[in-house]
Structures are given as structure tokens and as C-alpha cells.
Amino acid sequence: MDRRTALKQAALFAGGVALLPSCSFEPERVAMALNNLQIDADQQDLLAKIVQTIIPSGEIPGADELEVYKFVLVMADDCMDKSEQGVFTSGLQKFGPFVKENFDKAFAKGDQAYKEKVLTDIMAMEDADDASKPGLKDVKSFLDATKGYTIRGYMSSQYILTEKFPYKHVPGPFQACVSTDGLIVM
Amino acid sequence: MANFNIDSTKENTYDAIVIGSGMSGGWAAKELADKGLKTLILERGRDVKHNVDYPTTNMMPWEFKHRMQVPQEIVEENPIVSKCYNFREDSMHFFVKDKEHPYVQEKPFDWIRGYQVGGKSIMWARQTQRWSDFDFEGPARDGFAVDWPIRYKDIAPWYSYVEKFVGIAGFKDGLPNLPDGEFLPGYDLNCVEGYFKEKVESTYKDRNIISARCAHLSEPQPIHLEQGRGQCMNRTLCQRGCPFGGYFNSNSSTIPWALKTGNATLRPFSVVHSLIYDDVKEKVTGVRVVDSESKEMIEYYASIVFVNAGALNTNLILLNSTSNRFPNGLGNDNGLLGKYAAFHNYRARVSGRYDGFPDTTSLGRRPTSGYIPRFRNVYKQETNFLRGYAAGFSAGRQVDRNYDGVGESLKSNLLNPEWGGWRVGSHMMGETIPKESNYWGIDPTQKDEWGIPLLKVNVDYDDNDEKMVADYIEQLTEMFTMAGFTDIQSNDSKQAPGLDIHEMGGVRMGKDPKTSLLDKWNRMHLAKNVFVTDGACMTSTSTQNPSLTYMALTARAVDFAVKEMPKETT
Ligand SMILES: Cc1cc2nc3c(=O)[nH]c(=O)nc-3n(C[C@H](O)[C@H](O)[C@H](O)COP(=O)(O)OP(=O)(O)OC[C@H]3O[C@@H](n4cnc5c(N)ncnc54)[C@H](O)[C@@H]3O)c2cc1C
Numbered sequence: 001m002d003r004r005t006a007l008k009q010a011a012l013f014a015g016g017v018a019l020l021p022s023c024s025f026e027p028e029r030v031a032m033a034l035n036n037l038q039i040d041a042d043q044q045d046l047l048a049k050i051v052q053t054i055i056p057s058g059e060i061p062g063a064d065e066l067e068v069y070k071f072v073l074v075m076a077d078d079c080m081d082k083s084e085q086g087v088f089t090s091g092l093q094k095f096g097p098f099v100k101e102n103f104d105k106a107f108a109k110g111d112q113a114y115k116e117k118v119l120t121d122i123m124a125m126e127d128a129d130d131a132s133k134p135g136l137k138d139v140k141s142f143l144d145a146t147k148g149y150t151i152r153g154y155m156s157s158q159y160i161l162t163e164k165f166p167y168k169h170v171p172g173p174f175q176a177c178v179s180t181d182g183l184i185v186m
Numbered sequence: 187m188a189n190f191n192i193d194s195t196k197e198n199t200y201d202a203i204v205i206g207s208g209m210s211g212g213w214a215a216k217e218l219a220d221k222g223l224k225t226l227i228l229e230r231g232r233d234v235k236h237n238v239d240y241p242t243t244n245m246m247p248w249e250f251k252h253r254m255q256v257p258q259e260i261v262e263e264n265p266i267v268s269k270c271y272n273f274r275e276d277s278m279h280f281f282v283k284d285k286e287h288p289y290v291q292e293k294p295f296d297w298i299r300g301y302q303v304g305g306k307s308i309m310w311a312r313q314t315q316r317w318s319d320f321d322f323e324g325p326a327r328d329g330f331a332v333d334w335p336i337r338y339k340d341i342a343p344w345y346s347y348v349e350k351f352v353g354i355a356g357f358k359d360g361l362p363n364l365p366d367g368e369f370l371p372g373y374d375l376n377c378v379e380g381y382f383k384e385k386v387e388s389t390y391k392d393r394n395i396i397s398a399r400c401a402h403l404s405e406p407q408p409i410h411l412e413q414g415r416g417q418c419m420n421r422t423l424c425q426r427g428c429p430f431g432g433y434f435n436s437n438s439s440t441i442p443w444a445l446k447t448g449n450a451t452l453r454p455f456s457v458v459h460s461l462i463y464d465d466v467k468e469k470v471t472g473v474r475v476v477d478s479e480s481k482e483m484i485e486y487y488a489s490i491v492f493v494n495a496g497a498l499n500t501n502l503i504l505l506n507s508t509s510n511r512f513p514n515g516l517g518n519d520n521g522l523l524g525k526y527a528a529f530h531n532y533r534a535r536v537s538g539r540y541d542g543f544p545d546t547t548s549l550g551r552r553p554t555s556g557y558i559p560r561f562r563n564v565y566k567q568e569t570n571f572l573r574g575y576a577a578g579f580s581a582g583r584q585v586d587r588n589y590d591g592v593g594e595s596l597k598s599n600l601l602n603p604e605w606g607g608w609r610v611g612s613h614m615m616g617e618t619i620p621k622e623s624n625y626w627g628i629d630p631t632q633k634d635e636w637g638i639p640l641l642k643v644n645v646d647y648d649d650n651d652e653k654m655v656a657d658y659i660e661q662l663t664e665m666f667t668m669a670g671f672t673d674i675q676s677n678d679s680k681q682a683p684g685l686d687i688h689e690m691g692g693v694r695m696g697k698d699p700k701t702s703l704l705d706k707w708n709r710m711h712l713a714k715n716v717f718v719t720d721g722a723c724m725t726s727t728s729t730q731n732p733s734l735t736y737m738a739l740t741a742r743a744v745d746f747a748v749k750e751m752p753k754e755t756t
């Protein structure tokens with residue numbers, strides 16, 4: 001149960017039904033409970049789509065199956081300083097309009113190839129173009145941070161560290177100098 | 187009423203009191219209890235029971251919410267302790283947060299602390315190199331501080347004694363400047379470290395690369411099994427506390443050992459305020475403790491007191507132990523208490539790459555690294571600065587991951603890394619010269635929440651340190667170049683003193699009560715039943731990680747206190 005559901009239930013138990021805004025009876029669609037960032041459900045969905053684009057699904061699960069967007073949000077929420085958080089949220093807010101303005105169609109409306117192109121193109125733009133492309137700086141910073149956390153969250157996920165590059169708590173004896181022949185690089 | 191007082195006095199009376207349960211206090215407690223003395227261990231922090239209180243020790247990487255990074259809010263609240271490389275998500279609960287015990291920095295000093303049973307022995311890096319006479323004779327030869335009242339031969343048997351119990355992995359390297367000890371099997375140098383060793387040792391007469399000796403049970407002996415400790419499994423997650431007891435900390439070793447004798451009592455949450463000096467009896471009769479939970483002040487009595495609160499807190503306690511006889515702090519007639527403070531200079535690093543050995547790597551993890559014993563000014567003065575530095579040295583095979591782009595190509599790159607080259611790196615560990623102007627003192631007005639004056643720190647680098655940093659960078663760069671390493675980078679972090687976590691001095695040993703506070707047995711010249719055997723006692727600092735020496739001095743001092751002192755006074 002997330003924090004909001006809990007609050008809602010607490011309010012109901014307290015007979016506080018009247019306090020709840022009527023819209024809360026719509027189907028449950030709330031964002032993750034965060035401490036610092038103000039992110040709504042739509043923005044969270046958009047972030048998840050960006051994260052999925054960065055590491056897509058396939059034979060090996062991608063960021064979607066491993067819910068990496070949650071890690072990205074946790075890190076942005078807990079490990080960025082206030083000004084970085086400001087840029088992150090602002091970049092996330094501006095991302096949708098920025099894509100509509102500078103590309104053919106909305107991010108979500110495209111296929112994986114389109115989405116990849118959008119991200120790659122934005123990340124390749126020069127900060128100096130911010131004047132002609134308002135919002136670019138924030139959007140770029142947001143994407144860079146998101147990419148960094150996505151890679152980190154993915155590579156340190158339980159799946160990757162058990163199935164792909166098994167992390168051994170007890171790695172066995174230390175072998176100081178061995179041949180790399182036939183060794184899996186990890 | 188009178189009877190009640192007598193009863194409570196009796197109840198609070200022990201043969202010996204040990205202040206602090208860290209690296210050195212643990213040893214004092216073990217030795218005193220082993221010798222049959224009823225011993226009270228006073229520890230300001232909470233209890234940390236071996237294995238029971240290591241909450242993160244078995245957590246997998248993905249179980250850490252922030253994958254080991256310390257959240258920003260905690261970093262901002264703790265600008266000092268956050269600088270410590272080991273203050274991470276898995277071990278930050280063992281470090282004192284900045285607000286928990288403030289102190290006055292007259293000059294910047296990063297005071298890194300662990301207030302709990304085990305002290306900093308839980309989080310230490312377990313490096314244990316002996317001193318030699320090149321270290322003990324330093325002040326006398328080079329004319330600084332005062333002459334050490336002991337020499338290597340005085341402490342050598344105690345190094346052996348401690349090493350056997352602690353368990354030290356290492357090789358007998360046969361170096362006069364870094365004497366061999368009682369070693370369990372060592373951890374080999376990897377291919378590139380071994381290559382560097384060969385190159386350096388064949389090029390320079392007095393320079394060596396060795397595998398650093400470390401407090402790990404590479405092959406546990408019966409004495410270790412008896413402590414309930416076992417084989418080190420090379421997890422290198424030691425800072426979390428080790429479920430195997432594979433490395434030495436007080437929690438897995440000395441403290442439970444002391445308690446098992448039935449002679450020791452451990453009292454956590456006991457902040458020692460001061461020692462009680464009885465003007466009539468002309469000796470210390472006990473200590474005043476503030477219970478950190480109830481804030482109540484309680485007195486405990488004993489005929490011997492070991493002060494092992496960690497160098498700075500030991501200075502603080504002694505400075506705060508005022509009486510008619512000692513208005514300026516216990517045993518402080520000469521006014522030197524708190525002065526001649528020193529530390530280790532860890533400012534500089536040199537790193538590079540090596541293209542050799544492309545077909546080799548090492549496998550598994552190793553709880554130590556390479557070590558370069560001091561080679562500067564060892565046999566004679568040869569540079570324009572006094573003393574010298576040791577250095578850490580390690581090499582590691584890199585894995586190259588291509589982080590370009592997004593989408594399938596990125597994913598595929600991440601999942602199919604390739605071997606990169608070898609990276610090599612070194613950090614300096616410089617001796618600093620104790621000076622009267624470097625001191626720890628007490629603030630005249632501000633007090634902490636336990637009613638104890640705030641510690642005041644006034645310690646700085648000097649010109650000698652600057653020259654040493656420059657020389658380290660120059661010499662290591664030369665050695666790296668000679669070995670064919672490329673892309674050599676050097677860096678001077680200019681970090682404040684303290685971050686080395688090797689603070690020493692203030693209650694130095696010496697031959698003469700006029701110029702020192704402690705005698706050759708670590709006993710206060712002017713309060714003969716008080717012993718100081720943590721970093722505070724150090725006359726000079728040498729370059730070696732100091733804890734092994736604190737432990738050896740402690741065991742030696744207890745032996746004297748129990749065996750020799752009674753003879754001396756009768
Ligand atoms: C990350 C890290 C890496 C390190 N690496 C190494 C290394 O590789 N090799 C090495 O030799 N050293 C290393 N050290 C340093 C080593 O930990 C210390 O030298 C050693 O712990 C000092 O022992 P001590 O007994 O003096 O103090 P501590 O171990 O700090 O113990 C002092 C105890 O006294 C208690 N105390 C303090 N004040 C009071 C009071 N007023 N009343 C009651 N109790 C009090 C404290 O709570 C603490 O438990 C490292 C330290 C850290 C943090």
C-alpha cells in the first residue's frame with residue numbers, strides 16, 4: 001500500500017469521508033510517494049516510457065520489467081540537491097511540449113525507433129541552442145541524469161546481478177594473477 | 187544514609203576501569219580481565235554485539251535503496267563525516283553524525299568518529315604494519331618532539347603477542363624498516379603489482395613494494411577459533427561488520443573475550459566526564475560518568491584507570507579532569523597536555539594506466555592492497571624536509587563498458603563489456619611533525635549536552651608537509667614512468683587534517699616529566715595509576731597505520747600495571 005492509499009484509508013476510518021475530494025473515487029492512478037519531488041501520475045508514466053526507451057525490453061528484460069523508473073525517481077528524490085531537483089522536475093515538465101515543438105509528434109505516440117531518435121537528438125543538441133529551442137537545457141540535464149540513473153539502476157538490479165553478472169557475496173579464494181582466456185568479462 | 191553511601195561506593199568499585207571499548211580499550215579490557223582484575227568497561231555509545239548488530243552485513247547490492255550512495259539530506263546535514271570514504275549507505279550507522287557531538291574547529295579538522303562498543307575498529311581498513319627503530323629513533327635523530335622512551339626491542343614481543351591473537355595476514359619481507367611479524371598466509375600481489383615490485387626493487391636500492399599486512403584470518407588458528415572467529419571469505423564488506431569474524435574488530439574478539447572471563451562488566455551509554463583526583467590520597471580514585479540516557483552523573487572507583495577514548499576524546503577527558511592539585515587538567519604541570527598533536531598526511535594521490543599484461547587479471551576480492559614502505563630519509567637525511575611517507579599501491583584490471591547512445595545498442599553494450607587496460611594508483615601516508623602549536627584544547631565556555639566542555643582543535647599542515655607532498659608526487663611519478671605506466675595523473679586533495687583518521691598526540695610519552703605526560707609504560711608521570719594507550723600517547727607518528735602499535739602498547743602497559751607496578755611500589 002502506498003502512502004496516499006494509507007492516508008485515504010486513515011481518513012475514512014476517521015469518518016473523514018467529507019474531506020476527500022470527489023475525484024479521489026476515480027480509478028486509482030497515483031504517483032509514487034516521494035519526499036521532495038512533485039511528480040504527478042502522468043509525469044511518472046512519461047518518465048517510465050523514457051527509461052524504457054533507454055534500456056528496452058527484449059530477450060533479456062529491460063528497464064520496464066525491472067521497474068527501473070522507480071529507482072530513477074528514488075535517486076532524484078533523495079540523492080539530488082535542491083537545484084538539481086529543480087532542473088530535473090522542470091526538464092520532465094518541459095519534455096512533452098519540447099518534443100511536440102521540435103519533432104513530428106508526441107513522444108508517446110511514436111514507436112521505439114522514434115523515441116530513441118528523440119532522446120539521442122536531444123542529448124546531442126548544444127546547450128547554446130537553448131535560445132532557439134526554449135527549455136533545451138533543462139530537458140537535456142533531465143535526460144542526462146535519467147540516463148545515468150537508469151544505467152545504474154538496471155545494472156545493479158537483482159535480475160542483472162543474479163542472472164547476468166552474478167554477484168557473489170562470498171567470492172571464493174582470491175587468485176592474484178590468472179589468464180583472461182575463457183573468462184566472462186563482468 | 188551513610189551505609190547506603192558505603193554500599194553504593196562498594197558496588198561501584200572495581201579493580202580497573204577502561205574508558206572506551208574501541209581498538210585499544212578492547213585490548214586493555216581483555217588483558218586486565220584475563221589477568222583476573224574486576225574490570226569495568228565504560229563506553230559512551232550503544233552496544234554493538236558481534237553479528238547481532240550488523241544490520242547490513244548480508245544485504246545484496248540491490249537491497250540498498252540508494253545503491254550505497256548517501257542521500258543528499260544526510261550529506262548536507264553531515265558535511266564532515268560525509269567526507270570519509272567509508273561513510274556509505276551500508277555503514278553510515280556506525281559513524282558519529284556531525285550534530286551528535288559538536289567541536290570547535292579553530293582550524294579545519296575533519297574528526298571522524300565511531301561511538302559504540304567497538305569504536306572505530308568496526309569500520310577500519312585493517313592495515314597493520316609494525317614500526318621499526320627508524321621510527322622510534324626519529325625524534326632523537328632529527329631533533330623534534332622528544333625522544334621516545336622506548337625502542338623497537340621493547341615493543342617487539344608485544345607486537346608478536348597482539349598479532350597472534352588478532353590474526354595478521356602478510357609475508358615475511360625481511361625489511362629493516364618494516365619488521366616482519368607473526369603472520370598468517372599473505373595475499374599475493376596481482377600481476378601488475380608484482381611487475382611493479384620487480385621494476386622498483388631492481389631500479390632502486392631501498393625501495394620496496396609488498397603486500398600490505400592486514401588483520402584478516404587468511405588461515406585461522408586455534409586461538410582465533412576459540413574467539414568464535416573463522417576464515418576470512420574475501421567478501422571485502424568488512425565495514426558492515428563481518429559475520430565470520432574474518433577481520434579483527436573489538437566486537438568479535440577482545441570484548442567478548444573479556445566478558446567471557448567473568449571479570450569484565452561492559453557499561454554502554456556511559457560518557458566519561460572526568461577522572462577523580464583525590465588531593466589527600468594523591469592519586470586518581472575513579473571516574474565521573476554521565477549516563478547518556480538518564481543524564482545522571484555517577485561515580486565509579488578503581489585502583490587502575492586506562493584511558494582509551496580515542497586520541498581526541500582522551501585529551502578532552504584529561505583536560506576536563508581538574509582538581510585543586512591539577513587545575514589545568516590531570517598531570518598537566520608542564521602545560522603540555524593537548525600539545526604536540528599530529529596526524530598523517532594523506533593528501534596526495536598518483537594514478538595511471540598500464541598496457542602490459544593484457545591477457546591476465548585477478549579473480550575474487552582481496553581485503554588488502556600493495557604497500558610501499560617509507561624510503562625517504564630512512565638511513566640518513568637526504569631531502570629538504572624531515573621524515574618521509576609510506577604509500578599504498580594497487581593495480582586493477584578495468585572492464586570497459588560503452589555507455590553511448592540509448593536503446594538496444596546501449597543495452598547490448600552494457601551486457602557485453604570488454605576487458606579494459608590496467609589502472610594503477612597510489613596514495614601517500616606522510617609522517618607529520620608534532621609541534622607545540624598544533625594542539626587539542628577545551629573551549630572555555632561552550633559545553634556539550636553531557637556538560638563537558640567542547641573540544642577545540644587547532645592543527646595544521648606546515649612547510650615540511652608541503653615539501654613532502656611535492657616529493658611524493660615527484661617520486662611516484664618517476665617510479666610510474668620508469669615502470670612504463672602512462673596517463674600519469676597526480677592530485678593534491680588539500681584535505682584537512684583528520685580525514686586520515688590517525689590523530690595522535692597530546693599526552694605524549696617521554697623520559698622526562700618536564701617535557702612529557704607519560705612514562706615508558708604509558709603511565710602518567712604525575713598520576714601513577716592512570717594509563718593512556720591510545721593515539722594520544724604517541725610521541726611521533728611515523729608513517730605506518732597506527733592501530734597495531736596502540737594495541738601492542740596497551741597489552742604491554744597492562745602487563746606492567748598488573749605485574750610490575752605492585753613490585754615497584756612495595
Ligand atoms: C574508515 C577508517 C579506516 C581506518 N583504517 C585504519 C587502518 O587501516 N589501520 C589502522 O591502523 N587504523 C585505521 N583506522 C584508525 C583506527 O580505527 C583507529 O586508530 C583506532 O580505532 C583507534 O583506537 P582507539 O581505541 O584509540 O579509538 P576508537 O576505536 O575510536 O575507540 C574509542 C572508543 O571510546 C569511546 N569514547 C569516546 N569518548 C568517550 C567518553 N568520554 N566516555 C566513554 N567512552 C568514550 C568511543 O565511543 C569509542 O568506542 C581507520 C579508521 C577508520 C574510521
Ligand code: SF4
Nearest residue numbers: 419421422428432433
Ligand atoms: S573480507 Fe573477510 S573479513 Fe571482510 S567481511 Fe569479508 S569475510 Fe569478513
